[in-house]
Amino acid sequence: MPSDRALGWAAAFAVTAVAAILRFWRLTEPKGIYFDEVYYTKDAWGLMTAGYEVDSATCTRAAFVVHPPLGKWFIAASEKLFGYVDCAGVAHGNPELGWRFASAFFGTLAVLVLTRLARRVFRSTLLGCFAGLLLALDGLEFVQSRIGILDIFLMTGLVLALACLVLDRDDGRARLAERLPAAEAPGTEAPGTEAPGTEARYGPRLGWRPWRIAAGVCLGASMGVKWSALYTLVGLAALALAWDIGARRTAGARAPVRGALRRDLPAWLGCYVLLPIGTFLSTWTGWFVTDGGYRRHEYGDGFVAAWRGWWSYQEAILEFHEHLSAGHVAQSTPLSWLVMGRPVAYAWDGPEFGEQGCRAAEGCAREVLALGNPAVWWVGTAALVAMLALWASRRDWRAALVLVGFGASFLPWLAFPNRTMFFFYALPLLPFMILGITACAGLLLGPRTASDARRLTGAVVVGSYLVAVILLFAYYYPILAAEVIPLDAWRDRMWFPGWVVA
Structure with missing residues (x-):
């Protein structure tokens, strides 16, 4: 790990501060409820007042909702603190801040966690901050952090789980290294425990693994936001077991597969099967302890x-x-997500001259468009190919992390070609794409032992890319944050016909 511990935290908090300012600034714009806030703000009010979602038409009868309650509990807590609109339509406090604050908080938290995660994965504070800035300056993550719907809670939960998974990997290998001398020394087996040679065959026991427990809790909590987290859970759980096998093989165990199955599988089942199930069930506590x-x-x-x-x-x-197959003007296919073929217009208004500060004779546009940063999504898609090549050539564990995490979160959607899907479903893919870009940036920068010319060339390329990310975010900011701009300026930002969501 880098030795600049204090600087590492300071830099991570600086990146997080940038993300926080962007997300909380003008958070209450646009005013009122827009897009799917119409569902989740009311569901959150029901949880806050009754412990379960209520039908907004009757204010008493139970509502049938199609997502688990945890994300709506986060919104409910935010509404309790800052404001809400009750079932009768009466506003209390600052309603928009109430149902959007939790999203902004979790969207900012994801930037901090990913910054620290990338620092650990790539052993570089610079690359950690690079990854954090990419997430902070992505348009889709930005928009999802400023609207009271569920997807930002799902993504942040998965980023937390991923961070715990990597921490457990490092912690498990450190424990394995500490216990190897004792395991290899003849005659050190505890009397009556295992036959001589068992340690050499399977490797030592690793004991209590708190980060693995934390990963299981985070994955179960993510499922408590949306069921689709189950896909990522399966991928990360399989990766954790593969890492256990690889660690024991590296440590010299003669039977690493059987060693992992014998030493690690029982706790693995508890942390990646039983614990997520228990955590998921606990998110339904309000439903169980009430009667309505x-x-x-x-x-x-x-x-x-x-x-x-x-x-x-x-x-x-x-x-x-x-059976969700109803047509929608903004629906898209999973493959189109990788190139942002069809973003989602969350809100749209066309003020005339003199309205809402419009100063353009032909009129203005005011939109919230769920559109990613082209420099992140397009380069991120290309980086996946690079990660495949890196894993095939070097069996790099970081490339495996990107590929398995991305594949588990993306490939299952291809099995439902007739289902109505939207681009914002792709938000959980973003952290893995950013880690892939960061890995490529590390390759371009080269190792610390590389020549000055090589390091300078890499720094220019990576720095230029980061400048492009910043400029593109600034360019698209008005249509991400509901600013009033001339209609011509809005048209200039519609690079493809599919981005015009009527």
């Missing part, structure tokens, strides 16, 4: 009846998602 939730008493009263009602509810949610 959807299908809460479908099978009567009592413990068993409650579980049957909950399971029936999950089946209804699954059926909804399986």
Whole structure:
């Protein structure tokens, strides 16, 4: 790890401060509810007042909702602190700040965690800050951090889980290294525990692994926001087991696969299967401890009846998602996400001259467009190819991390070609793409032992790229943050017909 610990934290907080200023500045614009805030703000109010989502038409009857409650609990906590609109339509406090503050907080937190994660993965404070800036200056992450819907909570939960996974990898290898001398010394086995030679065959036990537990909790919590986190859970869990096998092979275990299955698999099952399930179930506590939730008493009263009602509810949610195929003007296919073929217009207004500060004779545009930073998404897609080549040539664990995490979060969507999908579903892919870009930046910069000319050339290329990211974010900022701009300026930013979402 880099030795500049204090500087590393200071730099990470500086990057996070940039992200926070961008996300919290004018957070309450546009005023009122827009896009899917119409659902989640009301669901959050129901959780805050009743412990379960209520039908906004009746204000009392339970509502059928198709996502788990944890993300809406975050919005509810934010509304409790800053303001909300009740079921009768009466505003309390500052409603827009109430239902958007949690999103801005989690979007900013993701920047801090990814900065520190990249620093650890690439052993470089510079590359850590580089990755954090890419996330801070991406348009899609920025927009999702300023709207009261669920996807930013999902992405941040997965980034936290990823950070815990990497910390567990480093911690597990450090423990393995510490225990190798004892494991290799003859006659050091505890009496009555294992046959002589077992340690040499399988490698030593690693004991308590708190970061693995934390990863399981974060993955279960992510599932408590949206079911789609299950895909990433499967990929990261498989990667963790593969890393255990690789660590034991590197340490000299004669049977590394059996060693990982014997030493690590029981705790792995607990942390990546049982613990996520338990965490996911705990996010439904409000539904279980109250009496009015959807299908809460479908099978009567009592413990068993409650579980049957909950399971029936999950089946209804699954059926909804399986048959979600209604057409939408902003829908897109997963492959188009990689090139931002069809962003989503969350809000649009066309003020005339003299309205909302418009000074253009032909009129103005005011939009919130869920559009990524082209320099991040397009280069990130190319970086995936580079990561595939890096893994194939060097078996680089960082390339495997990018490929497995991205693949687990992306490939399952290809299995549902008829489902209605949107570009913002791709938000969980972004951290893995940024890590891929950061790996490429590290290759361009070269090792510390590289020549000055090589380092200078790499620094110019990487620095120029970062400048392009900053300039593109600034260029698209008006249509990400609902600023009023002349209609001609808006048209200039619509590079492709698919970006005009009517």
